[in-house]
Amino acid sequence: MSESVSLPALGESVTEGTVTRWLKNVGDRVEVDEPLLEVSTDKVDTEIPSPIAGVIEAILVQEDETVEVGTALVTIGDGSGAAAAPAEAPAPAAAPEPVAAPEPVAAQAEAPVAAPAPVAAPGPAAPAAPAAPAAPAYAPAPPAAPVYVPAPPAAAPAAAPAAAPAPAAPAAPSGSHASTSGYVTPIVRKLANEQGVDLNTLTGTGVGGRIRKQDVLSAQAPAAGAVAAAPVVEVSPLRGTVQPMSRLRKVVAERAVISMNSTAQLTTLVEVDVTRVAMLRDKVKAEFLAKTGNKLSFMPFFALAAAEALKAYPVINATVDGDSIVYPDHENLSIAVDTERGLLTPVVRDASSLNIAELAAQIADLAGRTRENKLKPDELAGGTFTLTNTGSRGALFDTPLVFLPQVAILGTGVVVKKPVVVSDNGIDSISIRSMVYLALSYDHRIVDGADAARFLTTVKARLEGAAFESQLGY
Numbered sequence: 001m002s003e004s005v006s007l008p009a010l011g012e013s014v015t016e017g018t019v020t021r022w023l024k025n026v027g028d029r030v031e032v033d034e035p036l037l038e039v040s041t042d043k044v045d046t047e048i049p050s051p052i053a054g055v056i057e058a059i060l061v062q063e064d065e066t067v068e069v070g071t072a073l074v075t076i077g078d079g080s081g082a083a084a085a086p087a088e089a090p091a092p093a094a095a096p097e098p099v100a101a102p103e104p105v106a107a108q109a110e111a112p113v114a115a116p117a118p119v120a121a122p123g124p125a126a127p128a129a130p131a132a133p134a135a136p137a138y139a140p141a142p143p144a145a146p147v148y149v150p151a152p153p154a155a156a157p158a159a160a161p162a163a164a165p166a167p168a169a170p171a172a173p174s175g176s177h178a179s180t181s182g183y184v185t186p187i188v189r190k191l192a193n194e195q196g197v198d199l200n201t202l203t204g205t206g207v208g209g210r211i212r213k214q215d216v217l218s219a220q221a222p223a224a225g226a227v228a229a230a231p232v233v234e235v236s237p238l239r240g241t242v243q244p245m246s247r248l249r250k251v252v253a254e255r256a257v258i259s260m261n262s263t264a265q266l267t268t269l270v271e272v273d274v275t276r277v278a279m280l281r282d283k284v285k286a287e288f289l290a291k292t293g294n295k296l297s298f299m300p301f302f303a304l305a306a307a308e309a310l311k312a313y314p315v316i317n318a319t320v321d322g323d324s325i326v327y328p329d330h331e332n333l334s335i336a337v338d339t340e341r342g343l344l345t346p347v348v349r350d351a352s353s354l355n356i357a358e359l360a361a362q363i364a365d366l367a368g369r370t371r372e373n374k375l376k377p378d379e380l381a382g383g384t385f386t387l388t389n390t391g392s393r394g395a396l397f398d399t400p401l402v403f404l405p406q407v408a409i410l411g412t413g414v415v416v417k418k419p420v421v422v423s424d425n426g427i428d429s430i431s432i433r434s435m436v437y438l439a440l441s442y443d444h445r446i447v448d449g450a451d452a453a454r455f456l457t458t459v460k461a462r463l464e465g466a467a468f469e470s471q472l473g474y
Helices: 080-087 090-094 116-120 134-138 141-148 151-162 166-175 186-195 213-228 247-262 275-292 299-312 356-371 449-465
Strands: 003-006 016-022 035-040 045-049 054-059 066-068 072-077 265-273 319-321 324-326 333-335 337-339 342-344 385-388 408-412 416-424 427-443
Touching: 035 072, 186 213, 247 342, 265 449, 275 356, 275 427, 275 449, 299 333, 299 356, 299 385, 299 408, 299 449, 333 356, 337 356, 427 449
Parallel strands: 333 385, 385 408
Antiparallel strands: 003 072, 016 035, 016 066, 035 045, 054 072, 265 427, 319 324, 337 342, 408 427, 416 427
């Protein structure tokens, strides 16, 4: 009995999907919950598991074909139809079985010279000759093996002379610093030893050609430059190719263009001293990992500070609905995740009610499942504000793009140590601090520059105060 499998509902707002890849072929057996195919929607790419076990009898929707939810995708049966085709194969296979005997021909090829000897003997019996030589023809093959045995010993002696150039090693002393002509000061000689510079390779610029300290330093600099140029950049297999855009890339491209054409976007930037957060993180990260199983990055601190500030400045958390501005009573943070398929933004819901440990756990879980293509479509919906970690790849900052219906997105740069002027009781001094740039892009139709500045300074003050110990949550 056959049963069809249809495209299931993939989220409240998802009405159709595109088959991007079949994971099974006609005739393959599939078990319950085993992935059947990959489907792409305007929200996420996902695998469709089989609800039943059986054999694939027919694939009804081809790759790159878009169908509505509920459309039959594949027919699965008990496999009785697929078993009939292989049953015919044994009949022709039975005849060639005797031909298996000629397999030794491969061995005979190794000693073709031995074959002529047995052929001369059966000369008188012309009719039997073709059959009789067949047996003896393989007998001489074993004696042929000893012919090749002496070959390896012959190669061994040849290798011995190759080792003769080894005596060239004694030439090293001739290049030692001791043989350097002219007087070299102990300081210069010591510096050359420390820097690994051979004095015999240098031309002195001092009086009478004397080698000076600067000569050693100048020789060491080009060597260091050569080492710095050593890293090799791996060439991408995409170089020189033409690839079709994936459905996800098309959707992102369309939404980016729509967002840019229908909003007035600009970016405001602040620099934040997160030295105290860095000290707290270093202090507790080992215990945090042991108790929660998650690494403690800066991201949960940024997320909590932003979520709290959104409660005070709801216009940054608002959405646009026609001519109306909607101010939600919750702060759902969309977290930008970089994947091989493109950029996706799973949502941490009610972020302002979570502590550091809860935020770290949810961010890690969502990011992991996003990269493994195990995210549910509804987990990408409902975000009111986006957080993107620009610094994860070493960037200081960028000007992130706002995607409708949201009106703002916060980009966090890489945390770097740098000299900063700090004031203590009116006395200025220079200190090494951990600094980060926060860039807020927003829709200027409803968010003014003053709103953005107030939001950013609130986040800045929260991070610089670093009063998070009571909210670590472990």
